Amino acid sequence: MIESRFDPVIHAPARLQLCALLVPLQDAEFSILATELEVSDSVLSKHIKQLAEAGYLKPVKRKSGGRQRTWVSLTTKGRKAFAGHVAELQRLAGMG
Amino acid sequence: MNNSQIEPEEAVAALADIDHMQTVAGGISEESRWTKVAVALIAGGLVATTMAENSGTYVAILLAALVGVLSSERQRTGTSARSHSHTRSGRIALFGVILLAVALYAGGIVLRDLAGWSWGPLLAGAVLAATLIGVTWGTASEDQ
Numbered sequence: 001m002i003e004s005r006f007d008p009v010i011h012a013p014a015r016l017q018l019c020a021l022l023v024p025l026q027d028a029e030f031s032i033l034a035t036e037l038e039v040s041d042s043v044l045s046k047h048i049k050q051l052a053e054a055g056y057l058k059p060v061k062r063k064s065g066g067r068q069r070t071w072v073s074l075t076t077k078g079r080k081a082f083a084g085h086v087a088e089l090q091r092l093a094g095m096g
Numbered sequence: 097m098n099n100s101q102i103e104p105e106e107a108v109a110a111l112a113d114i115d116h117m118q119t120v121a122g123g124i125s126e127e128s129r130w131t132k133v134a135v136a137l138i139a140g141g142l143v144a145t146t147m148a149e150n151s152g153t154y155v156a157i158l159l160a161a162l163v164g165v166l167s168s169e170r171q172r173t174g175t176s177a178r179s180h181s182h183t184r185s186g187r188i189a190l191f192g193v194i195l196l197a198v199a200l201y202a203g204g205i206v207l208r209d210l211a212g213w214s215w216g217p218l219l220a221g222a223v224l225a226a227t228l229i230g231v232t233w234g235t236a237s238e239d240q
Binding site for chain 1 (some may be wrong): 102104107108109113114116117118120121122124125139171173174175176177178215
């Protein structure tokens with residue numbers, strides 16, 4: 001059962017898009033996220049940090065091809081919060 | 097921010113944004129057709145070779161190939177799609193593939209040991225690979 005709950009941490013447009021992009025994925029690489037969200041690396045870093053501080057995202061640094069890359073995934077807490085936020089949006093939109 | 101500040105129009109726009117981003121995620125994490133074919137062939141190969149004598153080496157090679165294919169696809173797309181086993185339809189599909197593989201494995205053994213057809217295991221592996229290729233190719237065509 002999903003608890004409908006508005007989440008101000010998730011609702012900011014870039015963070016909402018970031019969470020929506022990550023929901024169907026196990027994880028995604030930082031540069032792919034920046035490209036798809038059409039934001040700069042510094043802006044994306046700021047949003048990832050805010051979501052990570054809330055316990056919604058988990059950034060992991062891995063070395064690949066001699067380069068350090070950051071992979072980002074939603075935590076279980078993040079998935080629950082996002083589902084609750086979507087349920088609340090649906091309620092507000094008169095769909096729920 | 098309080099939700100009393102959110103108008104229904106803003107909620108509708110946010111939901112549309114969410115739908116769009118989830119479609120984008122589906123597109124960027126979509127495996128190439130050749131990856132799907134490679135995985136289907138490896139799965140068929142596993143069914144065929146597990147019936148062979150001294151199958152350990154073949155199975156190890158095929159599992160290493162599977163890891164290689166999946167890892168290379170992950171590097172190519174920069175993403176990994178979430179397993180579908182958390183959804184009801186995903187669990188049904190997974191159960192169906194396992195059931196088919198077990199049935200083909202048993203059929204391959206029956207053909208080889210009881211009917212004396214030494215190509216029974218190969219046929220079982222080929223049927224599984226062809227089925228998986230058909231299903232994934234058909235699904236990809238529908239998506240396009």
